[in-house]
Amino acid sequence: MRDVAIIGCGMTKFGRREEDLLELLMEASLAAMKDAGLDHRSVDAVYVANMGAGILNYQTGVASALVDRLNLLPAPADTVENGPASGASAIKNAFLAIASGLYDSVLVVGGEKMRAVTGWEATDFVASMTHRQGEYIYGVTLPSLAGMFARLHMAKYGVKQEHLAMVAVKNHENGAKNPYAHIQQAVTMEGILLRPEAVVNNPPIAEPLRMYDCCPVSDGAAAVVLCAAEKAKDAPHPAVHIAGFGQATDIHAVYQRDDPLDLKAVRGAAKAAFEMARLCPQDIQVAELHDAFTILEIVESEQAGFFPVGQGHRALEEGATRLDGKLPINPSGGLKARGHPVGATGVAQVTELVWQLRGQAGERQVSQAVNGFCCNFGGFGNNVLAFVLSRE
Amino acid sequence: MADLEGILRPPERQLPPYPPKSIYLATGEQMVVRPAVREETSMLLEAIAPLLYVERDFYDIVAARTFAELLGWKRYRVKDEYCLVGLIDGQLVGLVNGRTLSSKVGISYHTLALRRGLRVGAHLFASKMEYHIEILKQKYVYITAESPIGFRRWMLEYDLIQRPDIPHELGGVDVWTLTPELYHAAKDRLVVGERPVPAPLLKTAETITIPEEAQLVQQVTGRAKKRSS
Numbered sequence: 001m002r003d004v005a006i007i008g009c010g011m012t013k014f015g016r017r018e019e020d021l022l023e024l025l026m027e028a029s030l031a032a033m034k035d036a037g038l039d040h041r042s043v044d045a046v047y048v049a050n051m052g053a054g055i056l057n058y059q060t061g062v063a064s065a066l067v068d069r070l071n072l073l074p075a076p077a078d079t080v081e082n083g084p085a086s087g088a089s090a091i092k093n094a095f096l097a098i099a100s101g102l103y104d105s106v107l108v109v110g111g112e113k114m115r116a117v118t119g120w121e122a123t124d125f126v127a128s129m130t131h132r133q134g135e136y137i138y139g140v141t142l143p144s145l146a147g148m149f150a151r152l153h154m155a156k157y158g159v160k161q162e163h164l165a166m167v168a169v170k171n172h173e174n175g176a177k178n179p180y181a182h183i184q185q186a187v188t189m190e191g192i193l194l195r196p197e198a199v200v201n202n203p204p205i206a207e208p209l210r211m212y213d214c215c216p217v218s219d220g221a222a223a224v225v226l227c228a229a230e231k232a233k234d235a236p237h238p239a240v241h242i243a244g245f246g247q248a249t250d251i252h253a254v255y256q257r258d259d260p261l262d263l264k265a266v267r268g269a270a271k272a273a274f275e276m277a278r279l280c281p282q283d284i285q286v287a288e289l290h291d292a293f294t295i296l297e298i299v300e301s302e303q304a305g306f307f308p309v310g311q312g313h314r315a316l317e318e319g320a321t322r323l324d325g326k327l328p329i330n331p332s333g334g335l336k337a338r339g340h341p342v343g344a345t346g347v348a349q350v351t352e353l354v355w356q357l358r359g360q361a362g363e364r365q366v367s368q369a370v371n372g373f374c375c376n377f378g379g380f381g382n383n384v385l386a387f388v389l390s391r392e
Numbered sequence: 393m394a395d396l397e398g399i400l401r402p403p404e405r406q407l408p409p410y411p412p413k414s415i416y417l418a419t420g421e422q423m424v425v426r427p428a429v430r431e432e433t434s435m436l437l438e439a440i441a442p443l444l445y446v447e448r449d450f451y452d453i454v455a456a457r458t459f460a461e462l463l464g465w466k467r468y469r470v471k472d473e474y475c476l477v478g479l480i481d482g483q484l485v486g487l488v489n490g491r492t493l494s495s496k497v498g499i500s501y502h503t504l505a506l507r508r509g510l511r512v513g514a515h516l517f518a519s520k521m522e523y524h525i526e527i528l529k530q531k532y533v534y535i536t537a538e539s540p541i542g543f544r545r546w547m548l549e550y551d552l553i554q555r556p557d558i559p560h561e562l563g564g565v566d567v568w569t570l571t572p573e574l575y576h577a578a579k580d581r582l583v584v585g586e587r588p589v590p591a592p593l594l595k596t597a598e599t600i601t602i603p604e605e606a607q608l609v610q611q612v613t614g615r616a617k618k619r620s621s
Contacts, residue, residue: 016614118540185509191418197584200518201418201511212418 001099003229005239008036009351014182014220014339021057021113024221025066029109032223037236044103046077049090049110050343055125057113083129085378086110087346088385094226095242104228111221112341122217129379131253143214145254145380146293147206152261153295157310161208165193166316167294168212168336175333177363182218182339213294218339222348240354244388246272254380263303265384266375270304277388281305285369286356288349290377291334300375301329323364331364346376350387357391402471410476410523413585414593417510421480424589424597425519428475432600433466439484439602448613450539458502461489478516479597486512488520498524500535507611514545518583525575533570536560550578
């Protein structure tokens with residue numbers, strides 16, 4: 001199996017965008033190709049991560065349309081749909097294609113245009129990935145699943161509302177330093193939790209989760225260019241290697257799991273990624289976790305092995321996950337502030353790690369980052385991918 | 393001519409003043425909510441004008457109607473109108489307006505947030521309801537909505553009573569009413585703010601400033617400036 005490197009990355013600003021989905025995908029793709037020093041003759045294949053253009057934008061065959069727009073014909077092109085983990089799945093497919101020797105360089109781009117519909121419709125669209133008979137027909141949405149999950153976790157491990165708010169405050173602070181973030185606005189603990197006004201500033205969404213515990217609905221795209229490591233030497237920037245990846249699945253309906261708090265797929269994906277990289281959680285200097293809801297950042301940080309189970313919130317209290325902490329988590333602002341265009345998120349996580357490992361993250365740069373980790377959480381933890389990236 | 397103006401101009405009545413309050417926002421900024429005076433309408437109209445062409449979230453229709461209502465107030469063509477403004481460091485971040493139909497009935501006109509994502513509109517609408525119910529002591533506030541956001545904020549959050557028998561003066565749509573009972577049931581979770589406003593903070597809200605047009609449209613539409621790398 002050949003080593004695989006990331007030689008280019010780019011993304012659009014996340015948020016509410018006027019452009020259509022293809023324009024967003026093109027913008028990110030061209031930025032990544034330029035960053036990689038590639039022209040249209042150098043891309044062997046294209047993988048496009050997208051969860052719902054067919055539903056949200058009444059557009060299918062996105063990959064086929066994109067290669068034509070980018071003048072990459074006749075490059076093979078596929079759309080990869082794996083819910084909110086579509087981005088990481090697309091990168092995985094590109095990795096396998098290069099590692100196998102089939103292709104030398106592959107463009108992966110993930111994107112979503114979610115603000116084309118109302119917030120209610122977007123919530124319903126995302127809920128369509130829940131168990132049809134066991135969850136969806138009863139009105140389950142992702143916020144409601146996360147609310148129940150948070151309540152259970154808080155009862156078992158002593159996590160309090162203020163810990164959830166700490167995640168939001170930290171990630172908004174980071175997002176304010178990220179020019180690509182959907183929300184570039186810091187918030188205060190007083191404003192979202194402690195002051196009487198917080199009841200209006202930060203209203204309940206699915207208790208105990210409040211507005212600032214939930215990611216926004218975003219448009220945006222992110223792209224990376226992968227190539228065989230031996231061919232990465234001529235790239236304009238130092239290559240970042242995909243040292244390891246892992247993927248695991250879990251029971252679809254959350255209520256059917258032995259312990260709903262046990263995110264086996266997160267643990268399995270992280271373990272596989274670390275084993276492949278021959279690294280352990282202590283070797284990681286920066287992580288991007290899938291904080292679609294604040295509680296998930298805390299739990300993923302435990303299940304990935306960074307902190308003991310039930311202790312993630314303690315690490316948060318100690319400031320370990322801040323930009324200047326022992327293990328900065330979500331320097332990009334995470335899904336919470338950078339935003340969550342579902343198909344783009346996994347690619348955006350990898351893009352942020354590449355920038356961090358290259359030392360190009362500007363105000364949010366983590367010092368001396370050599371190895372990075374990311375976790376892209378599909379469904380409600382029933383299909384999860386993790387990557388370990390290392391700089392040369 | 394003066395006689396004709398007397399016919400066209402509704403009789404003036406001094407409405408009880410809305411006592412200013414301060415609201416601490418998620419960002420840590422403090423918004424002062426205070427009544428606007430007629431002399432400030434020109435500036436308010438200038439702030440609203442760029443939004444007449446913003447289709448997103450029905451800003452165009454809300455801005456156009458608010459513009460007309462405030463112009464009507466400025467030119468003495470609306471009876472018993474008032475306007476509350478939300479100011480952060482003196483900059484206009486939102487406004488609400490309405491009028492009284494009678495001593496018992498108030499009419500809610502419009503709510504316009506010029507800075508979004510901070511619940512400015514929700515805070516200002518709540519202030520407006522506070523004015524009608526707690527200051528003017530009215531029994532009913534007639535409300536309607538022209539956008540899905542408005543419907544969600546007012547009709548659902550306040551659990552308003554639909555009154556198909558009463559047309560709203562903004563058009564043919566149904567009136568939804570707020571009563572003192574509904575207001576007080578919702579007050580704990582929707583109506584906030586501190587009084588009195590400390591003098592230094594109140595001073596920052598004495599003079600209204602308005603954002604540059606481009607900034608205003610960006611704030612309202614959330615339209616991201618292109619950026620890629």
